[in-house]
Amino acid sequence: MTEYFLEPASLAKRHRAERRYRLYGQLAIGLALLFLVLIFTSLIARGYGALQQTEMRLDIIFDKDVIGDGGIQADYQKLARNALSEIFPGVKNRKDKRKLYQLLSDGAGYQLGNSVQNDPSIIGARQSIWVLAADDVDMYLKGNVTEGLDESERRLNDRQIAWINALQEMGRLELRFNSRFFTLGDSREPELAGILGAMTGTLFTLLVCFALSFPLGVLAAIYLEEFAPKNWFADLIEININNLAAVPSIVFGLLGLAIFLSLLNMPRSAPLVGGLVLALMTLPTIIIAARAALKSVPPSIRQAALGLGASPMQSVFHHVLPSAMPGILTGAIIGMAQALGETAPLLMIGMVAFIVDIPQSIVDPATALPVQIFIWADSPERAFVEKTAAGILVLLAFLVAMNLSAIILRRRFERRW
Amino acid sequence: MYVTLNPGNRKVVEGVILWILVLSSTIAILTTLGIVASLLFESVRFFKSVPLTDFLFGLEWSPQTAIRSDQVGASGTFGAIPLLAGTALISAIAMMVAGPLGLFAAIYLAEYSSNRMRSLIKPALEILAGIPTVVYGFLAALIVAPFLRSGGEGLGFEVSSESALAAGLVMGVMIIPIVSSLSDDVIRAVPQSLREGSLGLGSTRAEMISKVVLPAAFPGIVSAMLLATSRAIGETMIVVMAAGLAANLTANPLQAVTTVTVQIVTLLTGDQEFDSPKTLAAFALGLLLFLVTLVLNVIALRVVKNFREQYD
Numbered sequence: 001m002t003e004y005f006l007e008p009a010s011l012a013k014r015h016r017a018e019r020r021y022r023l024y025g026q027l028a029i030g031l032a033l034l035f036l037v038l039i040f041t042s043l044i045a046r047g048y049g050a051l052q053q054t055e056m057r058l059d060i061i062f063d064k065d066v067i068g069d070g071g072i073q074a075d076y077q078k079l080a081r082n083a084l085s086e087i088f089p090g091v092k093n094r095k096d097k098r099k100l101y102q103l104l105s106d107g108a109g110y111q112l113g114n115s116v117q118n119d120p121s122i123i124g125a126r127q128s129i130w131v132l133a134a135d136d137v138d139m140y141l142k143g144n145v146t147e148g149l150d151e152s153e154r155r156l157n158d159r160q161i162a163w164i165n166a167l168q169e170m171g172r173l174e175l176r177f178n179s180r181f182f183t184l185g186d187s188r189e190p191e192l193a194g195i196l197g198a199m200t201g202t203l204f205t206l207l208v209c210f211a212l213s214f215p216l217g218v219l220a221a222i223y224l225e226e227f228a229p230k231n232w233f234a235d236l237i238e239i240n241i242n243n244l245a246a247v248p249s250i251v252f253g254l255l256g257l258a259i260f261l262s263l264l265n266m267p268r269s270a271p272l273v274g275g276l277v278l279a280l281m282t283l284p285t286i287i288i289a290a291r292a293a294l295k296s297v298p299p300s301i302r303q304a305a306l307g308l309g310a311s312p313m314q315s316v317f318h319h320v321l322p323s324a325m326p327g328i329l330t331g332a333i334i335g336m337a338q339a340l341g342e343t344a345p346l347l348m349i350g351m352v353a354f355i356v357d358i359p360q361s362i363v364d365p366a367t368a369l370p371v372q373i374f375i376w377a378d379s380p381e382r383a384f385v386e387k388t389a390a391g392i393l394v395l396l397a398f399l400v401a402m403n404l405s406a407i408i409l410r411r412r413f414e415r416r417w
Numbered sequence: 418m419y420v421t422l423n424p425g426n427r428k429v430v431e432g433v434i435l436w437i438l439v440l441s442s443t444i445a446i447l448t449t450l451g452i453v454a455s456l457l458f459e460s461v462r463f464f465k466s467v468p469l470t471d472f473l474f475g476l477e478w479s480p481q482t483a484i485r486s487d488q489v490g491a492s493g494t495f496g497a498i499p500l501l502a503g504t505a506l507i508s509a510i511a512m513m514v515a516g517p518l519g520l521f522a523a524i525y526l527a528e529y530s531s532n533r534m535r536s537l538i539k540p541a542l543e544i545l546a547g548i549p550t551v552v553y554g555f556l557a558a559l560i561v562a563p564f565l566r567s568g569g570e571g572l573g574f575e576v577s578s579e580s581a582l583a584a585g586l587v588m589g590v591m592i593i594p595i596v597s598s599l600s601d602d603v604i605r606a607v608p609q610s611l612r613e614g615s616l617g618l619g620s621t622r623a624e625m626i627s628k629v630v631l632p633a634a635f636p637g638i639v640s641a642m643l644l645a646t647s648r649a650i651g652e653t654m655i656v657v658m659a660a661g662l663a664a665n666l667t668a669n670p671l672q673a674v675t676t677v678t679v680q681i682v683t684l685l686t687g688d689q690e691f692d693s694p695k696t697l698a699a700f701a702l703g704l705l706l707f708l709v710t711l712v713l714n715v716i717a718l719r720v721v722k723n724f725r726e727q728y729d
Binding site: 014015017018020021022024025026027028029031032033035036039042043215216217219220222223224227228236237240241242243244246247248249250251252254255257258259280283284287311313337338340341342343344347348350352370371373374377378385388389392395396399403 | 427431434435437438439441442443444445446448449451452455456458459517518519520521522524525526529538541542544545547548549550551552554555556558559560590593594597621622623624626627644647648650651652653654657658678681682685686699700703706707710711714715718
């Protein structure tokens, strides 16, 4: 402060400094909010494309010579190939034909197989059907392939692009709603990859996590807040909870690997183990939130219960806990939202495997939504970028929904005493 | 009514319930013990094949190759210094972003903005901390890194596609709200009388903040920075997706470096037998990470506690 007495700075200068200070703060907040907006817009811009997938209209002849009487093993892909050849009768030699067939997705065969399984009477008939196109065609239609590149650096050569343009002029190529993204498991083919498997895995994991961490967290909070004497033991637990809340998540993954997998021989990649690890991680969050909620219940409630002859246990379980429940649930939802986004500990316990099947129980191998995003982000195919971004949007939608419900819960039910 | 009418029985039942409560609250202790035990146990086995000094002071990290073939049980060199340097570099970049931005945001929120503005802006900033880290990893690897690369090319710099800068910048954005929310809390905890005294002596708001409020809140701000640093050091997904895999001892933010967490993930996600020094090394790294973050957290929590007591 002394400098102001020695050399009185001009008032204008001091006010300029004042304005500068305020500006810095505004800039910092503005920048942070700008980042937030940029994150969301860039994700939406990249992800919304995954809602649509390119499909190709082919006049399929369900040829008895090709598929016999419609067994599961039959070569349905060949039906699609024949139909495509029919459109381009000029393509004769084998090499060109192979290039032409690359425009089809492997999923086309499954689609045709399914139609035959559903209705065997179509064998022998001729039908116009929309089948899946390959991911490269999809990327081309969505404008993600630059034609300026040299042919050798492109995934589609010039002839293939000419075919695609011809198909488009015939009205045989169209972007249609991609319901597969929400109904299929993972796949190596971007056009066949869906998030249902990962979502189911996440659901099972979070169920296990909630079933463990919620009761344990609430009981622990009740003990610490209502019954624990002020001694070294309570202090020890308190210190532990505070420190656990700040332990890096990957360390919990190491714990899960060493104890649940190696020592207790639990199944690898299972939502059961994932849920256990996440439960240990969210426990501190739930305990801290539950303690705050219990603390906010006024002592008069307890005294009234005790005065009417309730035991301390009854006063807590019949009166204090119900009053604190909205606050506790809010904390639990926020804890679950954190668990939903956790990736690193799940990598450690093997939930990062490539799994096509949709898990049926908590001991089946599974991935989780954030891990699926990680796997897709690592895949080299261009088409996986939009799947990754779309997966992120789904994850964020769940997070927003959970946090909103926590806010609504708090606004509507939390009592002010 | 809920339990029984017989007071003797009630005592027994409530005794049992009390024990259940006590047991539930010991889970926190058991978890800590489990972490320490599993990390220590595997690390001790690791240090039987690789000496502790080699691990802590070794300048080379290459778990894949057998450099000394006569060495029994070891499959490579395990010097952790390059990993620690890489972790420090990325965390430092992150703190250079989050430190100033978070602090200035906190000062504005606590001293200039109206309560209404604050109640809107603070949760909005905290969204940044609620976005899953895998999302930041995606942004860092697929958007920021290519952007820096092409930008660097335009300016004549050679930027690695897995540069420390990309990972650090994105991580910095993620931890802005940790710095801003905690600092905002401690700045608001500075007693009003100090502000009034300063303003009463004729200082401007800016002078009041920089000469009175910030020095008073300094311990709390330091602890906010420490907690944010600890978060940056333990952060995994951003660096796994956007930083490099090869150990590289450099201070150049444009090059690729690897970090402790990246190595833990790469050592443990492949298919290999559980007992090899490679997998055990991951636990030694985990122990190191746990200890470093623990020390930072304990210091930070203690500083905050003392700070609170000072003004309560």
